[in-house]
Amino acid sequence: SREILPEVKSSSEVYGHSKSGIPIAGIAGDQQAALFGQMCVEPGQAKNTYGTGCFLLMNTGKKAVKSAHGMLTTIGCGPRGEVAYALEGAVFNGGSTVQWL
Secondary structure, eight states: OGGGSOOOOOSSSEEEEOTTSOEEEOOOOHHHHHHHHTTOOSTTOEEEEESSSEEEEEEEETSOOOOSSSOEEEEOOOGGGOOOEEEEEEETTHHHHHHHO
16 A cells, blocks of 8 residues: 555755754655666666666656556656656676676
8 A cells, every 4th residue: 555655755955853953855766866877867868877787767757657567666866856766677797797708
């Protein structure tokens, strides 16, 4: 049931405060941060990160798209107070494959 899931929010807003009053603002996963860092902020823009694995993310904009090819539908980056969705494909042995070559 969707009621148990957290509310979707933008990547940069104040979510709350620590016990000492420090605001908790701004949050992103590593691949989502890379999507934003590579300026893939418009629908259709994509990035690929090569590291331990290879991760392809494509911004799908305001629409959460269901993949017909086994990709993961995820939250992308949310600049300007909006939530953007993404499709993510992953190869978890990417870095070791490059070393092998």
